[in-house]
Amino acid sequence: MxxxxxxxxxxxxxxxxxxxxxxxxxxxxxxxxxxxxxxxxPVVDGGFGGIVKAGTLEEFPPGSITLIKEGRFFLSRLDDGSFLALWQRCTHLGCSVPFEEDEDQYHCPCHGSLFDKLGVVTGGPAPRPMDYFPVTIEAGEVFVNTEEALERKAFDPSQTTQS
Ligand code: FES
The missing domain is CATH 1.20.5 (Single alpha-helices involved in coiled-coils or other helix-helix interfaces)
Incomplete structure (x- = not known):
């Protein structure tokens, strides 16, 4: 070479x-x-911790409260048609709070905290209202972002989403 x-x-x-x-x-x-x-x-149509597709607008009539199990939240459609998504978690020590139809309120089974339909404390040891998640509506579908729960001191209409 x-x-x-x-x-x-x-x-x-x-x-x-x-x-x-x-x-x-x-x-x-x-x-x-x-x-x-x-x-x-973000996970769309996934479970808790991502963006959850809750359903279509028609599935939630005004005045309804629906538990979306995979997202661990209640989706309330208020009488004015707006949406409020409340985390199912009690703000006292974190138990899952059911909505009691016969009492017309959220009633925590652990230590008896009570929350009205807007998630505001009406009794018991809970220190603040139920936390909420942002709701968006796109093409007639309701999406809830469960990436981060938002704390609040009181209910304010800005926590809702108009349909
Ligand atoms: S965890 Fe709900 S009242 Fe204590």
Whole structure:
């Protein structure tokens, strides 16, 4: 092998290693970005901790309170047609609070905290109203973002979403 050919082969080997290294880096970055995308992207129609598709507007008549089990919240449609999503979790020590139809209120079975239909404390040891989740309406479908529960000191219409 001549000196010239030997040099060319070295360059070719160097080029090959460079291309292989670059290809590996691009593949690694692609996989990392895909994994990051899955992590960042909110879960639609998933369960608690993501964006939950509760149903269509027609499924929730004004004055109704519906437990959306997979999202762990109650979806209230108020008499004016607006929506309020209340986390099922008691603000005292975290028990699941059922809505008692016969009492027309939320009644925690653990220590007796009572909440009205808007989630405001009316009795018992709960220190604040039930937390709520943002509601959005798109193309006639109701979505609730359960990524982060919002605390409040009182009910305010700004916590609701107009349909
Ligand atoms: S956990 Fe609900 S009243 Fe204590």
């Amino acid at each position: 001549t000196e010239k050919n030997e040099k060319k082969e070295k360059v070719d080997r160097r080029q090959f290693l460079g291309i292989a290294w670059l290809t590996a880096m691009v593949a690694l970055m692609g996989e990392s970005l895909a994994a990051l995308g899955k992590f960042i992207q």
